[in-house]
Amino acid sequence: MSALTREDVTSMILSAKRQAGLTWEGIAEAIGMSPVWTHSAAMGMNAMPADKAEAITATLGLPQEAALILQESPTKIWSQTVPTDPCIYRLYEVVGVYGPTIKALIHEKFGDGIMSAIDFDMSVTRVENPKGDRVKIEMSGKYLSYNAW
Amino acid sequence: MSALTREDVTSMILSAKRQAGLTWEGIAEAIGMSPVWTHSAAMGMNAMPADKAEAITATLGLPQEAALILQESPTKIWSQTVPTDPCIYRLYEVVGVYGPTIKALIHEKFGDGIMSAIDFDMSVTRVENPKGDRVKIEMSGKYLSYNAW
Amino acid sequence: MSALTREDVTSMILSAKRQAGLTWEGIAEAIGMSPVWTHSAAMGMNAMPADKAEAITATLGLPQEAALILQESPTKIWSQTVPTDPCIYRLYEVVGVYGPTIKALIHEKFGDGIMSAIDFDMSVTRVENPKGDRVKIEMSGKYLSYNAW
Amino acid sequence: MSALTREDVTSMILSAKRQAGLTWEGIAEAIGMSPVWTHSAAMGMNAMPADKAEAITATLGLPQEAALILQESPTKIWSQTVPTDPCIYRLYEVVGVYGPTIKALIHEKFGDGIMSAIDFDMSVTRVENPKGDRVKIEMSGKYLSYNAW
Amino acid sequence: MSALTREDVTSMILSAKRQAGLTWEGIAEAIGMSPVWTHSAAMGMNAMPADKAEAITATLGLPQEAALILQESPTKIWSQTVPTDPCIYRLYEVVGVYGPTIKALIHEKFGDGIMSAIDFDMSVTRVENPKGDRVKIEMSGKYLSYNAW
Amino acid sequence: MSALTREDVTSMILSAKRQAGLTWEGIAEAIGMSPVWTHSAAMGMNAMPADKAEAITATLGLPQEAALILQESPTKIWSQTVPTDPCIYRLYEVVGVYGPTIKALIHEKFGDGIMSAIDFDMSVTRVENPKGDRVKIEMSGKYLSYNAW
Amino acid sequence: MSALTREDVTSMILSAKRQAGLTWEGIAEAIGMSPVWTHSAAMGMNAMPADKAEAITATLGLPQEAALILQESPTKIWSQTVPTDPCIYRLYEVVGVYGPTIKALIHEKFGDGIMSAIDFDMSVTRVENPKGDRVKIEMSGKYLSYNAW
Amino acid sequence: MSALTREDVTSMILSAKRQAGLTWEGIAEAIGMSPVWTHSAAMGMNAMPADKAEAITATLGLPQEAALILQESPTKIWSQTVPTDPCIYRLYEVVGVYGPTIKALIHEKFGDGIMSAIDFDMSVTRVENPKGDRVKIEMSGKYLSYNAW
Amino acid sequence: MSALTREDVTSMILSAKRQAGLTWEGIAEAIGMSPVWTHSAAMGMNAMPADKAEAITATLGLPQEAALILQESPTKIWSQTVPTDPCIYRLYEVVGVYGPTIKALIHEKFGDGIMSAIDFDMSVTRVENPKGDRVKIEMSGKYLSYNAW
Amino acid sequence: MSALTREDVTSMILSAKRQAGLTWEGIAEAIGMSPVWTHSAAMGMNAMPADKAEAITATLGLPQEAALILQESPTKIWSQTVPTDPCIYRLYEVVGVYGPTIKALIHEKFGDGIMSAIDFDMSVTRVENPKGDRVKIEMSGKYLSYNAW
Structure with a gap:
């Protein structure tokens, strides 16, 4: 009953990126998209087309189910009305x-x-x-x- | 005791602009600044250097006191935490x-x-x-x- | 220095409508637009094309300056995050x-x-x-x- | 002491739908209701009559207890006063x-x-x-x- | 251009009531309605049927225009999300x-x-x-x- | 160190009620109190006298510690300033x-x-x-x- | 139509007190009540019995209508959820x-x-x-x- | 890595108090402080001097680490701007x-x-x-x- | 009935300062206090001792009543929980x-x-x-x- | 999949500090930085240069991964708009x-x-x-x- 969630996928991407010493520029280049779009889709703020979802999954060594989740339309939520960072x-x-x-x-x-x-x-x-x-x-x-x- | 306020100056600028059929591009050109900066200073979101304050006052026919007020550092306030427009x-x-x-x-x-x-x-x-x-x-x-x- | 404001125009429209016993359907028909759009433009939630602004001004006997104001792009503001009505x-x-x-x-x-x-x-x-x-x-x-x- | 919760049921429905490659139109048709109502009841925003609760449970292979929960009147909660999506x-x-x-x-x-x-x-x-x-x-x-x- | 507002009517009712030494029970009886409904309509929280609007206008000696305003559907607003009284x-x-x-x-x-x-x-x-x-x-x-x- | 909490007791009551097919009227009658008070005390919005706490514990087959918790003065909390249900x-x-x-x-x-x-x-x-x-x-x-x- | 308001009465009391060089202790003693209650009633946070309303009106030289207003049950409002003073x-x-x-x-x-x-x-x-x-x-x-x- | 937290200590105190049938008066007397201060320090709203921290730890049979935590200056947090209880x-x-x-x-x-x-x-x-x-x-x-x- | 308010005094100070081309440093020096304290007292965020209130009144040519108001303990209010400037x-x-x-x-x-x-x-x-x-x-x-x- | 988080690192630092009986002054001196900066970086409110991250990791006996995390630019979040402490x-x-x-x-x-x-x-x-x-x-x-x- 404990399916992979989008939060899990985001966290896997960040972890794989840190361990592989990659940059967002590098990941973006690997999947043939811009760094802005690539980061925002990885963070769950954009849905990926199927080929891009598979490309990032292959690049970072994520499980196959991650590619499905990255294609779903995310519910975009930010919890701070006024951001503090x-x-x-x-x-x-x-x-x-x-x-x-x-x-x-x-x-x-x-x-x-x-x-x-x-x-x-x-x-x-x-x-x-x-x-x-x-x-x-x-x-x-x-x-x-x-x-x- | 009823001195001119910054709100008065903003409202005079908008009124003079409407009556003269001017654009922000035009006013900006007349005072030698960019349209973005010119509009924001006119709205009380930036202070004007003395020469620009005098130029806009002359261009729009505002009273002399307006030029002084346009040079003061405004307190920048927006009242809608989440803007509705x-x-x-x-x-x-x-x-x-x-x-x-x-x-x-x-x-x-x-x-x-x-x-x-x-x-x-x-x-x-x-x-x-x-x-x-x-x-x-x-x-x-x-x-x-x-x-x- | 006290130019007509958009709030004045809205209030003039409501007053003229009440005195003339008009309906929004009737005003909308008179200017050739839908009732929803007509009401929202009268309330300052939409800008009017020039001909419609003049039509409603003529229909309700408003001053000429009102027609200019009705053509400006309004700043759409609602003050209740959760409406109480x-x-x-x-x-x-x-x-x-x-x-x-x-x-x-x-x-x-x-x-x-x-x-x-x-x-x-x-x-x-x-x-x-x-x-x-x-x-x-x-x-x-x-x-x-x-x-x- | 850990009974099935409504959140569990919602999450089971989403998971079964994804795995079976179903659509909301398809699920709605299977239980003879509209897609809007079917989705909102599945999300815990409407209670299901007994026959519909059993139909969706059978269609998606959910446990029997789920059908009971889907019949209870849910407490409808949304946590974002102004939705960000x-x-x-x-x-x-x-x-x-x-x-x-x-x-x-x-x-x-x-x-x-x-x-x-x-x-x-x-x-x-x-x-x-x-x-x-x-x-x-x-x-x-x-x-x-x-x-x- | 300064038409009578609903706030004016509410304030006239309160003033007339105080000067005449009336009670809400008394006013309600005079117009043949309940005290709860009568008070809430007087406060702008309910619209009055024409005959009741005229009755209260007559009872309290309000201007004729007040009766028209009391018949309009009010926009019900309370400004304190959590009331302090x-x-x-x-x-x-x-x-x-x-x-x-x-x-x-x-x-x-x-x-x-x-x-x-x-x-x-x-x-x-x-x-x-x-x-x-x-x-x-x-x-x-x-x-x-x-x-x- | 993991003592029974009031939330546990509320959840046990709801679960026992569902499994036994009871109603709030029925539970209230069993303990000799009104349905409104019985429900609110079960939800942690009122404290129970000792005999009522024991009666509901016996009726629903709750552990003995639950009777003690139901007698404590609860801290009454609601988290939605404006309720959405x-x-x-x-x-x-x-x-x-x-x-x-x-x-x-x-x-x-x-x-x-x-x-x-x-x-x-x-x-x-x-x-x-x-x-x-x-x-x-x-x-x-x-x-x-x-x-x- | 411009009757005296409670805000007017509060402001008259503060003004009379300042001009006469009185203290809240002094005013309280003059009307035979405690300083806490006297100040809060003067601020519109408590209603005065008729004799106290007349006593303070006489003490401070307020108009007769003020005594009536001081006897009405005020709507107690504070506008700062978290006080800044x-x-x-x-x-x-x-x-x-x-x-x-x-x-x-x-x-x-x-x-x-x-x-x-x-x-x-x-x-x-x-x-x-x-x-x-x-x-x-x-x-x-x-x-x-x-x-x- | 799972050190004892202040929340754990508060919860241990409440649990020990309930099991021992103690009162706040009694605990306060045992450690030689007032009931108000004793309760607030136990709830994490005040820091305890070393001797008092050890006294309450001994009285209630808490682990030694609790005495250290009770001496730290707590960050005082209340989450309800307007308390509902x-x-x-x-x-x-x-x-x-x-x-x-x-x-x-x-x-x-x-x-x-x-x-x-x-x-x-x-x-x-x-x-x-x-x-x-x-x-x-x-x-x-x-x-x-x-x-x- | 329209006594001078603290807001009037603040506004008179700002106006007199602008007309005389003074600085806060200068005003502070004239009354023998620091610039920080002088500005904050002028803005209604601190009360002035009698001699300082008279000194600033004399320096800026304010009416005598202003000196009394500057000595009262102000209610310190800021309306923006999170300041936007x-x-x-x-x-x-x-x-x-x-x-x-x-x-x-x-x-x-x-x-x-x-x-x-x-x-x-x-x-x-x-x-x-x-x-x-x-x-x-x-x-x-x-x-x-x-x-x- | 459960990588070390920044919250873990903060909590490890606090725990190591308590067990070793260190002060912030002492830790700051050990890594050659000021106490204010050292505490804020330890709390996740500043990023550490590599040498300082390694120095604090060595000083407190943290795992190697902690040094990497301390070098990342943190997202600075405070959850209380108005702090209660x-x-x-x-x-x-x-x-x-x-x-x-x-x-x-x-x-x-x-x-x-x-x-x-x-x-x-x-x-x-x-x-x-x-x-x-x-x-x-x-x-x-x-x-x-x-x-x-």
């Missing part, structure tokens, strides 16, 4: 400070609508800078227009 | 879903630290796409390393 | 009880994705029934598939 | 944006009352559309009129 | 302590369903008792059975 | 909608004070009604007057 | 740290019941002490025993 | 209703400062009274004056 | 990250007790540093030992 | 009372920016004082200036 909080702060600005510029450039968080992709890169290197985050989401009917 | 909520959702991923990749690429939300800039652009145009948000923040002492 | 709470309860079921069936019928609340429309109708008439709510939203990249 | 959040957003509109139209069409969430049923269907298929949710609840006494 | 808190405590018990007994006596809070009435009476008089609250609500479909 | 929520809604009314009538009938939730009893009964049977809840609590000193 | 927070902390202890000792000394907060009185005194004077708070509330029925 | 809630209510009064009287009697909750002691006693015995709670805390610098 | 949030983050560490070191260095926030003072200084100047915050609070009784 | 709460209170003051002085001394909580260090020391020893907390964080772009 300083690295994640700074992103929350950006939404609080600049959210209304992003909204105003989307309306100015596109009309009455939003940026999709579903038809969406993102990258995180390191940009060299003599005053101190910078983190660059690029998000791209499809513009969705409100309906009038 | 769908356009802003999608950004909050991105932080919930991808926050741990951004954290993991920053640690992998830089070490133990964070992306600053203070030494920070951002742009919002429209990217044409045959399947539907896309919103592109680019954030850049200085990497800050944790201290050990 | 019994009529609205029942809808919240439906989301709590049946939300996971709707999610499971969307995944089963479409794949890993969601129903859009932006490319979305809805109707509310009365269905006669000998055991007591029933409220019928029909929602239709575009299916959006998660990206993998 | 994007697919369920969109429904919460619909209640926030359109809740007051649904209320206004119920009052206009019926009088002072509500739509029941108890004497209630719902369906979820896929509607083909050249611009992208759509999710259609139909809810039907008995109108209940407030008492005056 | 000791008299009301005790009722909240009763729900916390005895809520699961009431649920269990309803299921035992009726089946899987609830007591309606819409098709509902209530009385509050004083019962003499040599050890100290007692407050008696009687609630009666229609039993509603859950649907299976 | 629809059957219990309706009672919470009644407090929100009618709480101020009950308060006003207690003050009118008794003076400045409250209804005790400690020196308190309650019954739940089924009332036949041709339009649909009704749930009747009767609460009786001692009136307590505020002190002035 | 350090002087009041320390009391909240005492409840958090010692609440379970007080409960255990009440049960040990009296049985299953509580200390009433209604049939209740309190004093605050200064106790000289060579190591630093101490605040002494004495509370006295009637023991109320839980009912079994 | 009626006996503890009444104390919370007293803070809400009378907190501002206690603050005003401390300021009047001492100056600008607070009552310490650290240099603090308390007793709970039973006071006989023909109208019903009363619970008397006496708190004594050192007055601390705010600094100006 | 980035400058203040960083301090909150320090408490979250390092709070348990400060607690552990206080217990190691002093025993079972706390640092007083009442008998407390603080300074904020600028420290030159070739890698970027640093903010230095020094807090000093009296150690208070827990009582055992 | 009195020693930590006082720090939270300081942020509430003096946060706006610190902000004002940083702006006055540096310009529009903040004190970093990342490029940050802190010490806790005991200062002898005839009126009672004092806790001294010194924080030093790099000043970060807001960007304008």
Whole structure:
């Protein structure tokens, strides 16, 4: 009755990665996807297509059942309404400070609508800078227009 | 005893913009700053250098006292812990879903630290796409390393 | 300095409707839109295209500035995380009880994705029934598939 | 002293379904009920009549005690006041944006009352559309009129 | 533009009652309804039928527009999730302590369903008792059975 | 070191009741108390006098230590500030909608004070009604007057 | 239509007290009540008997209507679930740290019941002490025993 | 790796007390401290001096390691912001209703400062009274004056 | 009836400071106190001794009544449980990250007790540093030992 | 599958420290770091450089895997938005009372920016004082200036 859970799969991935001395870049390359998507799917924040689920299972030596679980649509849950980790909080702060600005510029450039968080992709890169290197985050989401009917 | 408040200045800017038929792009160009920064400073989420405060005051025909207020360091307040506006909520959702991923990749690429939300800039652009145009948000923040002492 | 606000416009619409003895069905018909959309735009939960904003302004005898405000993209705010009004709470309860079921069936019928609340429309109708008439709510939203990249 | 709990039964159903490669449509058909009701009862959000509880137990090969538990009136609990899963959040957003509109139209069409969430049923269907298929949710609840006494 | 609001009407009723030295029992008798319903409708927690709205308007000398407002379906709002007033808190405590018990007994006596809070009435009476008089609250609500479909 | 806990006792009672096919009415009759009190004491929301604790222990075949635990004053905890179960929520809604009314009538009938939730009893009964049977809840609590000193 | 409110009365009392250079001890003595009760009634946390309401009105030179308002049963509201003022927070902390202890000792000394907060009185005194004077708070509330029925 | 925790020690104390039929008064007397302090230290809300930790360990027959743990400074945690147990809630209510009064009287009697909750002691006693015995709670805390610098 | 409030005084101080082009350092020097204490008392977070209240009133040209209000013990309120302003949030983050560490070191260095926030003072200084100047915050609070009784 | 977790490492450190009778000062000295940083890294609130992780592992006799875990960037979580432990709460209170003051002085001394909580260090020391020893907390964080772009 004790089937493998998604939490088990996440924990197996983290453990296999640590023991093999792998990086997310490396795992992503091995399965032919981006590091952002690969990490989020490994954490249970995205579902994997069958071939990617099998590729990561093979790469990390996970049991076959893991590949099935990685293909299921996860229920995405975060338990902290305001995240306490300083690295994640700074992103929350950006939404609080600049959210209304992003909204105003989307309306100015596109009309009455939003940026999709579903038809969406993102990258995180390191940009060299003599005053101190910078983190660059690029998000791209499809513009969705409100309906009038 | 009823001095001009920052809320008054924000409301004067919005009203002058509507009456003059201006855009944020246009106002930003007039004062020689980016649209993201210009809007956020106008909303009371950033302080303006003296010359920019005077430029926007002149551009929009605001009273002289407004230029002083725009130079003060604002207390940045947002009252909704979870924003309800769908356009802003999608950004909050991105932080919930991808926050741990951004954290993991920053640690992998830089070490133990964070992306600053203070030494920070951002742009919002429209990217044409045959399947539907896309919103592109680019954030850049200085990497800050944790201290050990 | 005291420009007309969106709250003023909402309150003018409600007052004009009461004095003229109109219904939402009637106002919707007058401007050629559905009652659901018409009410929500009047309440500041949707932006109106220019012609509809002018039509409702003319229908209800509102000042010209109201038509401009009705065309702006509103910031959608609800202040009660859990709504207390019994009529609205029942809808919240439906989301709590049946939300996971709707999610499971969307995944089963479409794949890993969601129903859009932006490319979305809805109707509310009365269905006669000998055991007591029933409220019928029909929602239709575009299916959006998660990206993998 | 360790009797079977309802959580055990839910987990057994999910596991048996996965192993047998069944769908909710298929299980629902096997027990002669709708997919929405079948899923929600399997998740502990509705009680099953005796014959349906026995039918699902037989279909999925569950122990006999499971059929008794499926007949008990469950305590319906959801732990996230605001659901974080994007697919369920969109429904919460619909209640926030359109809740007051649904209320206004119920009052206009019926009088002072509500739509029941108890004497209630719902369906979820896929509607083909050249611009992208759509999710259609139909809810039907008995109108209940407030008492005056 | 400053129409009479429901809050104005509530406040007029309270003021007229105080000045005339009336009781809720007295007002209820004057309009031929129960004290519980009369008070709750006066507070904006129930809508009045036209004849009762006119009766209370006449009884208390309110302006004619008040009678129209008293007939509208109010949006029922309470702002304290946990009420602080000791008299009301005790009722909240009763729900916390005895809520699961009431649920269990309803299921035992009726089946899987609830007591309606819409098709509902209530009385509050004083019962003499040599050890100290007692407050008696009687609630009666229609039993509603859950649907299976 | 693993003594029997109150949660264990509650769970033993529920299990014994299910296996023996008993009802709360039946258990209450067996120990000579009301069903409301019996259920609430079994759930850990009231302490039992020694003879009742022994009677229920004997009736259900519980271990002797259970009788001791049932006599201890429980710490009454409910974890949902706003209950989600629809059957219990309706009672919470009644407090929100009618709480101020009950308060006003207690003050009118008794003076400045409250209804005790400690020196308190309650019954739940089924009332036949041709339009649909009704749930009747009767609460009786001692009136307590505020002190002035 | 702008009747005197309880907030007005509270504010008049505070203003009259400041202007006359009075103390709460002094006002309490003038009306023949304790300082604790006098302050709390003046703040709208207790209702005054008619003679005390008239006495304080006379003492402070308030308008006659104030005496009527001071006799009404106030709705006791505090808006901070956790009080921030350090002087009041320390009391909240005492409840958090010692609440379970007080409960255990009440049960040990009296049985299953509580200390009433209604049939209740309190004093605050200064106790000289060579190591630093101490605040002494004495509370006295009637023991109320839980009912079994 | 499974060292004894403070929770284990608390649970051992409660169990030993129940089995030995002891009271808090009795345990307190055995170790030469007050019942309030003894109970709170046993619950992990105060640290014990070495001799008292050894005395209670000997009295109740606890393992030697328990005496070490009872001497550590505990992290004082309460998980319910608003306590639900009626006996503890009444104390919370007293803070809400009378907190501002206690603050005003401390300021009047001492100056600008607070009552310490650290240099603090308390007793709970039973006071006989023909109208019903009363619970008397006496708190004594050192007055601390705010600094100006 | 509209007496000067503390909020009025705070706002007058801010306005006078802006018009006179003063700094907090300057005002503090003028009244012979530290900048931290001076600012906090001006904001209503500390009470002023009579001579300091008169000094600041004279320095800034405030009305005489302001000096009286500045001497009253303020009720210290902050409305954001988690502060959103980035400058203040960083301090909150320090408490979250390092709070348990400060607690552990206080217990190691002093025993079972706390640092007083009442008998407390603080300074904020600028420290030159070739890698970027640093903010230095020094807090000093009296150690208070827990009582055992 | 049960790898060592960070919680295990924290608990091993606390246990080894207790058994060896060490202090945080002592452990810090042994690894050549400050006590504040050492404790916070041991608690999972900072990552250790490799040599320090190995040093503490050797000092306390932890398994080799612990050294790897101590080098990972932890997710910093605190579960109490408002800390209840009195020693930590006082720090939270300081942020509430003096946060706006610190902000004002940083702006006055540096310009529009903040004190970093990342490029940050802190010490806790005991200062002898005839009126009672004092806790001294010194924080030093790099000043970060807001960007304008």
